[in-house]
Amino acid sequence: MRIVLFGPPGAGKGTQASLLAEKYGAERIATGDILREAVAKQTPVGLKAKSYMDRGELVPDDVVIAIASDKLAEIGDAGFILDGFPRTIPQAEALDAALNELGKPLELVVNLEVDEDELVRRLSGRRVCPGCKEPYHVDSKPPKTEGKCDLCGADLVHRDDDQPEAIRNRLNVYGNQTAPLLDYYAGKGLRRDVEATGEIKDILDRIVAELPPP
Numbered sequence: 001m002r003i004v005l006f007g008p009p010g011a012g013k014g015t016q017a018s019l020l021a022e023k024y025g026a027e028r029i030a031t032g033d034i035l036r037e038a039v040a041k042q043t044p045v046g047l048k049a050k051s052y053m054d055r056g057e058l059v060p061d062d063v064v065i066a067i068a069s070d071k072l073a074e075i076g077d078a079g080f081i082l083d084g085f086p087r088t089i090p091q092a093e094a095l096d097a098a099l100n101e102l103g104k105p106l107e108l109v110v111n112l113e114v115d116e117d118e119l120v121r122r123l124s125g126r127r128v129c130p131g132c133k134e135p136y137h138v139d140s141k142p143p144k145t146e147g148k149c150d151l152c153g154a155d156l157v158h159r160d161d162d163q164p165e166a167i168r169n170r171l172n173v174y175g176n177q178t179a180p181l182l183d184y185y186a187g188k189g190l191r192r193d194v195e196a197t198g199e200i201k202d203i204l205d206r207i208v209a210e211l212p213p214p
């Protein structure tokens with residue numbers, strides 16, 4: 001399988017990418033992970049990426065593409081799930097060129113869809129302990145005593161980033177960034193929209209139903 005997985009924050013993209021990787025023996029390729037890996041291995045592009053990261057700057061498109069291309073070549077014939085990449089049209093075009101050169105074009109682009117109110121509900125339920133940093137969630141992982149950390153007893157904090165207003169802003173930024181990419185892949189006939197609400201297993205089944213037979 002050779003797919004790209006898109007989904008807004010809170011859609012469960014990382015979870016589904018991991019499940020698909022396991023099910024199909026494919027490699028999950030997340031930009032953050034391969035950047036860190038290239039930096040740790042001190043590859044030529046890794047060192048280049050590090051020079052931007054050390055200055056607190058965004059790693060530019062051409063460096064991200066070079067690192068992703070290295071990784072795609074390295075995994076050989078294994079399938080892959082791209083998670084969080086590409087992010088821009090130039091990255092998408094460069095990815096197409098690199099994959100065509102390897103004779104492994106993309107098969108599908110899966111777009112996980114979750115209603116905005118549901119995402120706000122999921123994301124705004126996060127709480128964190130300011131002391132030991134333990135994360136909680138009011139629905140899926142509530143503390144034993146409301147508002148108190150199970151581990152150290154400190155008062156839990158609802159971070160500014162996790163307030164509904166900030167979450168709606170993040171979702172808007174995501175939507176604006178991703179819309180041109182989704183159009184790009186729709187134009188190539190590769191885009192499939194999958195409803196990503198309900199049980200994790202049901203969402204996985206919906207994705208699998210869209211995939212080409214192995």
Ligand SMILES: [Zn+2]
Nearest residue numbers: 129132149152
């Ligand atoms: Zn704590």
